[in-house]
Amino acid sequence: MTSELPGVLVVDDELRSQEALHRTLEEDFNVFTASSAAEAAEIMAREWIQIVLCDQRMPGVSGVQFLREVRDKWPDAVRIIISGYTESEDIIAGINEAGIYQYLLKPWQPEQLLLTLRGAAEIYRLQTENQRLSLDLKVTGPVMRQRVASKRQVIERKFALDTLLRAPDSPMNAVCELLCKVARLDVPVLLTGESGTGKELLARALHLASPRRSEPFVTENCGAVPDQLLESELFGYKRGAFTGAYEDRVGLFKQADGGSIFLDEIGETTPAFQVKLLRVLQEGEVRPIGAPRPLPVDLRVVAATNRDLEADVRAGRFREDLYYRIAAITIQVPPLRERPMDIGLIAQTFVDETLSAAGLAPQRLGHDVLSCLTAYRWPGNVRELRNEVLRMVALADDGELRAADLSPRVLRAAAVEQEPALELLSGLDGDLKTRLDALEARIVRESLVRHRWNKTHAARELGLSRVGLRNKLTRYGLDKD
Template identity: 35%
Template sequence: MRRTRCDMHRAMQNETFTPAVLVVDDDPDIARLVGNYLKRVGFEAEWASDPLVALEAAKRRTFHLLVMDYQLSGQTGLEVAQQLQRVQGQRVPVVVMTAHTSVETAVAALRAGAADFVTKPFELSLLQMIVKRVLDHHQTSQELERLRTEIRRTNETHGLLGEHASMTALRRLIDRLGPADGAVLVMGESGTGKELVARALHAAGKRAKGPMVAINCGAIPSTLLESELFGHVRGAFTGASDDRLGVFREADGGTLFLDEVGELTPALQTALLRVLQERTVRPVGANREVKVDVRVVAATNRDLQAGVDDGTFRQDLLFRLDVLRLDIPPLRERGDDVLLLFRHLLPLTCARHGKTIQAIAPEVTELLLRHTWPGNVRELQNVVERAVLACDGQRLEAWHLPQSVASPPAPKGGIKEGWPLVTLAELERRHIGHVLAAVGGSKQRAADMLGIDRVTLYRKLKK
């Protein structure tokens, strides 16, 4: 059964990818010669001397490149290529073989859609070089288009990627609450993307053209935070050599994101409550208040109601902040979204580090789904970064993942509950991966621990 484009994308992610080439020439000797040569140099190749046979082959499987004779019986190779592409359901690059050496023929072939051409008679090594170059260019073009699609999807989803129902509901709620102008309280564990949600609210609202200013209330000492929030005048305290606006005035006409608002001291909670009530701020050392027009989005990973109950958070401030609420689901509750995000982040991280990873071992997928992700999306970003840096080839293996992900706790209940029912060869391969992960990817240390030499280890890894 012929695989679809989505099937091929998954195949490229989970196995070593070998491009398939279809050679069509009405001279069966040439078609056979070229097809067999391409097989010998590492491609999957089929050949046909009849366009109808070629069409049947295209119905059976997906081809990634067509090598066509320029003139077939009764029609051109490019016309046959278009029929093959319709059967495949996607555009496939075409290399034309032609016995005509004129510039006009070459130009006509390129204008008709050929990616390149080669003039008969030709050296088979030259054809191999052309085929490889065309495939590389086509793969690069597809990758660029995929990245453009990812960027468009990221923009359309406010950067909040995910197909889980909870994320779909979150995006819909952002679209509804964005145009409103009330304060918003964003609740979520550390690393879930609370600032991203705040920026999405800003972009979806009436203040989108105004400034978006963010401050982490838990990262600044309380002695400095008042000045950071409300500003100060020159000479207000030692070191205040100039006036400072403060983030409330910097965000005037826009949105202010107060991250970790649950960390505010009681005095600053009181000051913030007054700003929200009166819509004015008094800079430190100033004699008068200044009006501000700001939408406040606050975020915390703490239970603020519990803070109210134990007296560490003001209830009236909670009322002011919790006008509208958004709850961000933790990554462990989002199912297959972890794989979607991993595949989104992987090419971006590879591009940043100048690396190419074309395949992902099935064990990597299993480990990603099994991990509980206490650090949520921020932890996933770190895992992708470390895996890309650890990978020295084009296939991502389990031992490239950090040990916290690659070596999960042993299942409880013993062999009956947790032991995998796999072949002995698969069990050996998984054990080697586990040992490699445990020693940080060092093949020498892994070989020593397994009681084999490095040559034997390399041979087993290549199986």
């Protein structure tokens, strides 16, 4: 038995009852025993007692009377009464007055007793934690509020439409101008485009530019969870609504009340769920699962998809009435391959953020790295670009960011882009010798790009002498580079 266990005081004038309770509780609790109220009070004064388990029938003072005294002197202790009488008026009258947590009848069952005391120990822990948090809040409240306000200002500056990363001639300028126009009104906006193009970032910027900027911004990926779970997440539920619903849960629609909700991948929802979603948008109310009546909600809905919803409507996969509800304004977000002028700016920002978070010195991306990045098609868009930057920073030797540390697929794209003759590989035209020559030329060029045109390192990697490498460069016209 250690003092780390919750302290329980058993108050009972019958020694056999004391011993039985002690044997039942000693593995899970640090048990103290007392035969009278006076003895119990002495123990309470010197020991850390979290739970008081008291018999009702004792000489001199009843259990309820003693627990009233405990409530006044040691209000944090959780109080439990045991009685052999099912209709004790004293107990019934004293439960609220003495703040009694539980009323147990004799003969008690060990499993029930242990379950009750474990619950009491958890209540004591929660009370103590709540008191500590309340004290911390009183002490640190002003500082925390200032920090939260400062952090909010940083977020608003970072995600403001006029500061989103883009070049002066970027196609994103037209997107941001349109978002600025629609931000003033509660018009439903549908953002379309490939995955990884930054639709959630734009939705957040739209929220921060709207009159709802000081209210919550809530996000949910509709394609990541099945219908039943998605319904409970968005609508919430009442305790007992289904197996495992042990307490009420506030849904994301209600959490976003007054603000905005971003429904990503809305095209992945089923027609059955779309009916429920349509009612929320039409009626402005949401009914938690198991609730007797709906709750009003006032929010702005911003949806996003990488699917062609108009084609899905024609095919019957997406409800037409829901489509027109969410797509009052449809904005197509261009993929990264259509914004080559933005790639260097975004990549450099990722580099700065990564190095700063790691406490490393800032670095500028070299021309060789930027040429490789802009030559690649980026099917994964901005998300893939970020991963390439992380890879390059992680593999850098002596802190130097090199093109050689980019993924092979990015380097291959750079080699093809920089040497049009190597495009023969994509079509595989010509006889066997022509194809092999094209393949060999591409391999040689990739090696040179990786080693920043250091012929000694490239020759070593390819298993060639410098003279042999020079001959191949001349043969394939690579020496002109």
